[in-house]
Amino acid sequence: MLEFDGITELASIHMRTDYYFCPAGLEKLLYSELQSELPGARHEVSQPGLLRSEFDDADPPHPAVLAFVTQALPHANLCNCNSISEWAELILSKLTQIELSSTWHLHCFDAAFAAVVKQPQRPRLIRKKLEELLARKLRSARRTLQAAEAPAHAGDLVQLALLSPSSAILSVLPSTQRTFFSACLNPFQAGAVPIPNDKFPPSRAYRKLLEAELLIGRNIGPGETCVDLGAAPGGWSAVVLSRQALLTAVDRSPLRDDLMRNPGLTFQKGDGFKFMPKQTVDWLLCDIIAYPQRTLELLSTWLKEKCCRAFVVTLKFKGTPDLKTIAEAKRLLAAHSRHYLVRHLQSNKNEVALVGEL
Numbered sequence: 001m002l003e004f005d006g007i008t009e010l011a012s013i014h015m016r017t018d019y020y021f022c023p024a025g026l027e028k029l030l031y032s033e034l035q036s037e038l039p040g041a042r043h044e045v046s047q048p049g050l051l052r053s054e055f056d057d058a059d060p061p062h063p064a065v066l067a068f069v070t071q072a073l074p075h076a077n078l079c080n081c082n083s084i085s086e087w088a089e090l091i092l093s094k095l096t097q098i099e100l101s102s103t104w105h106l107h108c109f110d111a112a113f114a115a116v117v118k119q120p121q122r123p124r125l126i127r128k129k130l131e132e133l134l135a136r137k138l139r140s141a142r143r144t145l146q147a148a149e150a151p152a153h154a155g156d157l158v159q160l161a162l163l164s165p166s167s168a169i170l171s172v173l174p175s176t177q178r179t180f181f182s183a184c185l186n187p188f189q190a191g192a193v194p195i196p197n198d199k200f201p202p203s204r205a206y207r208k209l210l211e212a213e214l215l216i217g218r219n220i221g222p223g224e225t226c227v228d229l230g231a232a233p234g235g236w237s238a239v240v241l242s243r244q245a246l247l248t249a250v251d252r253s254p255l256r257d258d259l260m261r262n263p264g265l266t267f268q269k270g271d272g273f274k275f276m277p278k279q280t281v282d283w284l285l286c287d288i289i290a291y292p293q294r295t296l297e298l299l300s301t302w303l304k305e306k307c308c309r310a311f312v313v314t315l316k317f318k319g320t321p322d323l324k325t326i327a328e329a330k331r332l333l334a335a336h337s338r339h340y341l342v343r344h345l346q347s348n349k350n351e352v353a354l355v356g357e358l
């Protein structure tokens with residue numbers, strides 16, 4: 001145990017400890033996933049919705065691609081402090097030990113509110129206190145600190161997850177290590193992706209597409225070409241058309257009437273598994289209800305033939321997602337995609353989204 005100024009930091013006897021938040025009820029899935037992704041480490045469920053992994057080496061064996069994670073806190077320590085001021089002082093002391101890059105993020109949240117955008121008062125007060133300290137003692141860091149709601153796609157990431165008023169997990173991840181953890185990190189505080197409510201799309205499925213875009217940090221833009229397979233009733237298509245993108249939608253059923261009349265839409269009634277574009281499109285979107293193996297074969301063909309530049313594809317499972325199929329998806333994306341996520345989204349039930357860029 002390290003002690004300074006009355007603040008205690010529980011130093012791990014292991015070289016490195018990571019914590020992973022997951023949605024309630026998915027602990028077993030994340031545990032199994034961690035075991036297969038990082039077999040050299042010891043994993044345990046530390047409390048509902050939170051797992052801990054301990055490594056004997058400071059450097060992880062390889063990046064973990066995790067589907068059932070809400071947020072990862074790599075290189076973490078368990079800390080104790082008695083007041084808001086002490087928490088702020090502790091974070092400040094950590095900041096003085098590292099060379100901050102030109103952009104850094106502080107995500108301060110309550111573990112009981114992981115995956116919740118609006119945080120309770122205590123984590124917000126700790127952030128406010130730290131901002132005051134920085135303004136007095138470390139002005140350069142105050143200037144480069146990003147807003148709490150700004151997505152942390154790059155830069156240093158400091159996370160404080162309160163387990164109780166006086167105990168927390170503190171993780172400091174320098175920007176140089178960001179890419180290593182990119183397939184398990186969530187750029188949003190507490191792993192809560194802020195998806196705006198929209199009554200216009202004909203289905204709530206639109207939330208999956210917005211979440212996928214936010215997670216990967218790339219939006220469908222004006223003039224981009226998109227193919228939406230299994231598009232009806234048109235939740236994803238409504239998003240694409242609202243961006244002034246050019247859309248070919250394929251389904252056995254038509255989209256909602258007003259979408260069908262949209263001049264940006266070319267609708268093709270038929271089997272999405274038989275559709276191939278004449279030339280490379282910017283986005284492949286696929287939300288067909290089908291056996292996951294079939295969807296993987298479809299994606300494999302599109303990726304191998306370089307038919308798209310980016311993709312959002314859902315793998316749907318009958319009941320609990322199957323980790324073997326998910327591992328196969330990870331191998332496919334590792335082989336063909338430069339930047340990708342395999343992720344159980346906030347809006348997913350028994351499904352996992354494959355999101356990436358070639």
Ligand SMILES: C[S@@+](CC[C@H](N)C(=O)[O-])C[C@H]1O[C@@H](n2cnc3c(N)ncnc32)[C@H](O)[C@@H]1O
Pocket residue numbers: 202203205206229230231232233234235236237250251252253270271272273287288289290
């Ligand atoms: C979950 S819904 C898609 C929802 C859509 N993404 C949205 O935002 O509204 C699945 C769709 O897949 C379609 N579908 C199922 N099998 C298909 C196939 N072989 N080819 C094309 N569409 C198919 C169904 O008709 C259904 O409209």
